[in-house]
Amino acid sequence: MEWRDEGIILGLRKHGETSVIAEVMTRAHGRHMGIVRGGRSKRLQPVLQPGNSVDLVWRARLDEHLGQYQVELLNARAGHLMQSAIGLHGVQTMAALLRLLPERDSHPRLHDAFAIILDSFDAPEQAGALYVRFELAVLEDLGFGLDLSACAATGVRSDLVYVSPKSGRAVSSGAGAPWADRLLALPGFLTDRDVPCSDAGALAEAFRLTGYFLDRHVFEPRGIARPVSRESFCAAAVRALPERGESPARAVEAIT
Structure with missing residues (x-):
């Protein structure tokens, strides 16, 4: 062979x-x-x-x-990756996620995304948003993909600002308002690729979102903990972005 x-x-x-x-x-x-x-x-x-x-x-x-x-x-790439916290922890975290896949199963999309994200670590302001999409892709390939295309309650495709923690489907602002405290925040850059991830708060919300579903569907059922390197990567990526309503330090505290 x-x-x-x-x-x-x-x-x-x-x-x-x-x-x-x-x-x-x-x-x-x-x-x-x-x-x-x-x-x-x-x-x-x-x-x-x-x-x-x-x-x-x-x-x-x-x-x-x-x-x-x-x-x-x-x-x-390795020598360059070792020079920054984002590069060092990022390659470790993505490797840990890829180890969740069955050995010898073909996932060309994840391979290509892995390469693109590793090369993006020279631009810390982009690395976090790309990595979150990588986690969404891993969830999808494991059979636990989120549906962020339309509101689960009304079917509308605009003003999607929440995700149901039970169904993993998007919820619009109007439909989700009465249960806002029970829903997960959905940052705009995850539903519209033309919207940049431009602040620490939005990126922290995205990490909380994917982290929740990774815990629920992958880590907890397998009896394993989140990779420690994920917390370090998320913290470094959030600190690379400017403040919004909350400071990067408070955003980091919320996701670790």
Whole structure:
């Protein structure tokens, strides 16, 4: 068995004295493991760093075997990612989310989004909003997608400002007003891509929204905690934006 694909390094673990088992988010073959012979060498260590894009050739006698990787570097991001809190915690958090997916299931959209977001960390004001959409995409691919297209009560497609914590559907301002204290806030940038995420409060609301449904549908049923790196990333991303009604410090306190 043999295939060739591109992928992004998620993590490594030692294998024998000189090799590693590389966990890679590939474009066509999903989250996939493979042995890299000599992966702890001076030549390959800089290549096999989380966040780097690589060209892969995977070989095994049978498809169900672990197999071996031949690896070539395509995009060396890791060194740059380590230079900021957003980059460092962001790559760790997205890797943790991708590990929620079944191994070897193809999710090309998530692979491509992963690469785009990693490259966006040079622009902290954009990174948080892109990452929230990544969490929404992960929820959707796991079968728990939110419906933010129309009001669950009236069917209208405008003035959507809440999300029902029970159904995961959007609710308009008028329909949700009597139960506002029971509903989750829906920031405008999540329903209209022409609306920028321009303040800390809106981003904090978005993190609270996706965090709630990740806890409810994914982390709690599996008996696992949110990644610690998510809290660190969210805090760094919120602090990168200007204040709205609440200060970034208060927004950070609300999501951690």
